[in-house]
Amino acid sequence: MxxxxxxxxxxxxxxxxxxxxxxxxxxxxxxxxxQELSTLxxxxxxxxxxxxxxxxxxxxxxxxxxxxxxxxEISKILGLDREYNFVIIGAGNLGSALGNxxxxxxxxxxxxGIFDKNPELVGKDVRGVKVKHINDLEDFLRNNAIDIAVLTxxxxxxxxxxxxxxENGIRAIxxxxxxxxxxxxxxxxxxxxxxxxxxxxxxNISRYDREKK
Amino acid sequence: MxxxxxxxxxxxxxxxxxxxxxxxxxxxxxxxxxQELSTLxxxxxxxxxxxxxxxxxxxxxxxxxxxxxxxxEISKILGLDREYNFVIIGAGNLGSALGNxxxxxxxxxxxxGIFDKNPELVGKDVRGVKVKHINDLEDFLRNNAIDIAVLTxxxxxxxxxxxxxxENGIRAIxxxxxxxxxxxxxxxxxxxxxxxxxxxxxxNISRYDREKK
Numbered sequence: 001m002x003x004x005x006x007x008x009x010x011x012x013x014x015x016x017x018x019x020x021x022x023x024x025x026x027x028x029x030x031x032x033x034x035q036e037l038s039t040l041x042x043x044x045x046x047x048x049x050x051x052x053x054x055x056x057x058x059x060x061x062x063x064x065x066x067x068x069x070x071x072x073e074i075s076k077i078l079g080l081d082r083e084y085n086f087v088i089i090g091a092g093n094l095g096s097a098l099g100n101x102x103x104x105x106x107x108x109x110x111x112x113g114i115f116d117k118n119p120e121l122v123g124k125d126v127r128g129v130k131v132k133h134i135n136d137l138e139d140f141l142r143n144n145a146i147d148i149a150v151l152t153x154x155x156x157x158x159x160x161x162x163x164x165x166x167e168n169g170i171r172a173i174x175x176x177x178x179x180x181x182x183x184x185x186x187x188x189x190x191x192x193x194x195x196x197x198x199x200x201x202x203x204n205i206s207r208y209d210r211e212k213k
Numbered sequence: 214m215x216x217x218x219x220x221x222x223x224x225x226x227x228x229x230x231x232x233x234x235x236x237x238x239x240x241x242x243x244x245x246x247x248q249e250l251s252t253l254x255x256x257x258x259x260x261x262x263x264x265x266x267x268x269x270x271x272x273x274x275x276x277x278x279x280x281x282x283x284x285x286e287i288s289k290i291l292g293l294d295r296e297y298n299f300v301i302i303g304a305g306n307l308g309s310a311l312g313n314x315x316x317x318x319x320x321x322x323x324x325x326g327i328f329d330k331n332p333e334l335v336g337k338d339v340r341g342v343k344v345k346h347i348n349d350l351e352d353f354l355r356n357n358a359i360d361i362a363v364l365t366x367x368x369x370x371x372x373x374x375x376x377x378x379x380e381n382g383i384r385a386i387x388x389x390x391x392x393x394x395x396x397x398x399x400x401x402x403x404x405x406x407x408x409x410x411x412x413x414x415x416x417n418i419s420r421y422d423r424e425k426k
Contacts, residue, residue: 011416015409019391042393076411078412079419093310100306103391103408109415148414171415171421178316180255188417190410195316195377196228197403199291201385202322203224204401206292208384 006054013051014074016041021071059135083108085145086174089161090152091116091124091131094176098150099126109148113140117157141168148172155179219267226264227287229254234284246277296321297389298358302374303365304329304337304344307389311363322361325352326353330336354381361385368392 021042024032034052038045052065055077075081086104088095091114098104099111114126117134124131132140140146141164149170151158158177165173172188175181181189237245246409247265251258265278265319268290288294299317304327311317312327327339330347337344345353353359354377363381364371372388378386385401388394392401 012409014416015406015412018412019409077416079414079415079417082419084415084418093306093313097306097310098407101407104411107412107415109411114260147418168332172418174351174411174414180229186421188414188421190406190414190417192405192410193228194314194405195320196225196360197405198317198322198387199228199231199293199320200224200327201387201401201403202292202297202320203227203290204292204403205297205360205385206295208399208401 001167010054012049017048017051018071018074018078021067021074024067025071026144029067031064031066032070036064080108083110084147084172085110085112086148086150087113087115087137087140087146088126088150088152088178089134089137090157091118091121091126092152095150095152096124096126098152099129112144112146115140138164138168141165141170146170148174150174150176152176223264223267227291230261230264231284231287231291234280234287237280239285242280244277244279249277293321296323296361297361297385298323298325298349299361300328300353300359301339301363301365302328302347302350303370304331304334304339305365308365309337309339310361311365312342325357325359328353334405334416351377351381354378354383359383361387363387363389365389 016038020037021032034045034048037048041048052070055073085108088099088111091099095114095116099114106109111127111129114129114131115134115137116122116131117132121131122133146169149161149165149172151161151173153161155177158175158179158181162173162181162183164182166187168189171183172190173183175189175191176194178195179195180191183189231248233250247258247261250261254261256273265283268286273288299322301312301324304312308327308329312324316323324340324342324414327342327344328347328350329335329344332346334344335346337382359382362374362378362385364374364386366374368390371388371392371394375386375396379397383400385403386396387405388393388402388404391408393404396402
């Protein structure tokens with residue numbers, strides 16, 4: 001799971017760097033030192049230098065980092081120098097919310113289709129895209145170059161759907177179903193297990209209480 | 214950020230253990246070996262033993278782990294032996310989706326209120342809870358014991374709201390806004406930055422392509 005020794009921990013931090021660099025760019029800032037980034041982001045300057053060294057540095061002594069260049073390089077590393085088409089499976093509230101996120105489009109993730117098994121949802125408009133019946137999914141995937149499937153359906157449905165997705169060219173699954181999916185090599189899965197995230201909160205609340213006692 | 218030397222990485226894995234143990238429980242399984250759990254979960258048996266050793270083991274040589282006991286102990290560590298009341302700020306698709314999640318209630322997270330600044334959403338029903346106007350939030354927090362605020366609003370609104378939440382007793386923020394929040398010590402924040410998660414997918418897709426070349 002590594003590329004040239006870059007750990008997933010570093011990769012995991014890149015989107016946050018990109019967010020801050022994007023804001024600096026928007027504010028017309030042209031260069032930034034690791035010290036300034038450190039203050040802004042609440043991580044140590046040495047962590048920042050170490051992280052950027054993984055990709056060859058990007059910085060110049062006494063000048064700092066060129067914001068635009070750094071933004072572009074990190075974008076490339078994250079694969080954001082191209083577009084990705086995605087479909088959403090599950091047109092409930094969560095699926096609709098994700099279809100409506102304009103931010104994804106700005107990053108190059110293009111919303112191409114949304115599907116549901118519930119006939120009552122078919123035809124509903126999600127940001128200009130009409131919900132289609134799940135029975136039309138295979139045909140749609142065969143006739144459109146879709147990279148990513150977003151699963152916002154219950155876990156049984158998600159597990160059953162994986163083969164269909166993979167056989168029809170899906171390369172990555174963004175999985176909101178509360179289940180671990182079994183995919184062939186070369187297919188990427190990123191899980192968003194919302195309950196797990198909520199439990200980190202309850203852990204931290206209760207730990208804080210135990211320590212105060 | 215540590216308790217008796219337990220790393221956040223271990224804590225982060227506990228909800229997944231809990232999910233698998235919950236399924237074993239539902240299927241009537243009474244005990245399980247680290248080897249069986251390993252096969253089921255796709256992690257090494259030694260990782261499982263190491264993780265559980267952090268909390269004093271729970272296992273008996275030759276017997277394995279008692280599923281029910283392990284489930285209960287991990288629940289306690291995660292702070293799930295009590296209930297938490299939460300409100301949602303932002304009654305759009307994402308806020309409504311989270312309000313409708315029955316799973317949270319099963320884990321002891323009780324949905325108490327939902328707020329929005331859009332008057333058109335006020336009065337809308339989300340699983341039996343009527344959307345209130347954001348102006349009523351302070352009063353509501355003062356008169357109800359709410360532990361957790363879930364922020365499903367844009368980043369500017371989220372930043373502005375933090376003080377109000379903290380001053381009125383909120384102990385934890387589950388933040389879906391695409392911004393890092395500044396909170397006083399003792400207030401817990403857990404971020405769900407959806408774009409960041411999506412970028413891990415694009416990174417993995419493009420890395421896979423680079424390695425294939």
